[in-house]
Amino acid sequence: MTPPTLMTILAHPDDETFPMGGTLAKAVAEGKLIHLVTATRGERGIPGKSATETAVLREAELRRACAELGVQYLTFLDYVDGTLADIPDNVGAARLLALMRKSSPDVVVTFGPDGISGHPDHLAIHRWVTVAFDQYAQEVERPLRLYYIAPSEATWQGCGVPPPAEAVGGPVAFIDVGNYLVQKVRAAQQHQSQNPPFQGDPESKAQKMACHELFRLARPQVSVNGHEWETDLFAALSDVKRDKNYSRSIP
Numbered sequence: 001m002t003p004p005t006l007m008t009i010l011a012h013p014d015d016e017t018f019p020m021g022g023t024l025a026k027a028v029a030e031g032k033l034i035h036l037v038t039a040t041r042g043e044r045g046i047p048g049k050s051a052t053e054t055a056v057l058r059e060a061e062l063r064r065a066c067a068e069l070g071v072q073y074l075t076f077l078d079y080v081d082g083t084l085a086d087i088p089d090n091v092g093a094a095r096l097l098a099l100m101r102k103s104s105p106d107v108v109v110t111f112g113p114d115g116i117s118g119h120p121d122h123l124a125i126h127r128w129v130t131v132a133f134d135q136y137a138q139e140v141e142r143p144l145r146l147y148y149i150a151p152s153e154a155t156w157q158g159c160g161v162p163p164p165a166e167a168v169g170g171p172v173a174f175i176d177v178g179n180y181l182v183q184k185v186r187a188a189q190q191h192q193s194q195n196p197p198f199q200g201d202p203e204s205k206a207q208k209m210a211c212h213e214l215f216r217l218a219r220p221q222v223s224v225n226g227h228e229w230e231t232d233l234f235a236a237l238s239d240v241k242r243d244k245n246y247s248r249s250i251p
């Protein structure tokens with residue numbers, strides 16, 4: 001049987017680690033496949049360095065972070081940092097739909113409508129993924145879940161953006177990443193060009209970090225009322241028998 005797959009679709013190197021690195025490390029430890037899609041190489045992310053030099057450096061940082069977290073598959077969309085809002089949503093969504101058809105994710109994770117920091121690239125990815133997921137969900141005959149990264153203490157620590165006083169949206173998944181914080185720190189420290197917030201000895205840093213990373217269930221759309229908090233992004237899918245003949249070809 002093919003292991004359940006989590007596809008996370010984000011904009012820049014480091015987006016995978018700072019807000020949700022613990023969740024990725026945990027999913028890997030639990031036998032899941034992770035397919036990370038990163039739209040750009042963060043070319044504009046190092047002041048004073050050329051885009052070409054920066055892209056090489058940040059791709060290498062991302063690959064090292066993926067190794068720390070155990071992420072098995074990485075795809076770049078090869079777009080340029082800071083330009084995603086200029087790309088028509090239907091074009092970006094079509095690229096993502098093609099990737100979803102290839103790697104057949106069970107769970108997809110991306111930015112919420114806040115984009116964590118409101119970065120226009122994050123907001124573009126949020127729109128593309130939502131459109132692509134809705135199309136993909138119509139094509140496959142098994143339950144799927146789409147989650148948005150929710151503002152939390154973890155995103156505050158990782159991304160420097162305080163969570164809003166009152167969050168809105170679907171039910172929240174509280175993922176306990178307490179056992180994976182050292183890995184998260186190690187992954188974050190691979191992104192040295194971004195002055196990662198977790199410098200120093202990983203063991204002691206991890207003790208000061210938020211033990212939960214939060215996500216909001218976006219699809220299926222269910223009312224918050226009467227819906228229990230979730231603690232596992234895959235829980236609702238675990239009873240589903242997967243088709244043994246079903247094949248995938250992750251790029």
Ligand SMILES: [Zn+2]
Nearest residue numbers: 011012015119
């Ligand atoms: Zn980003």
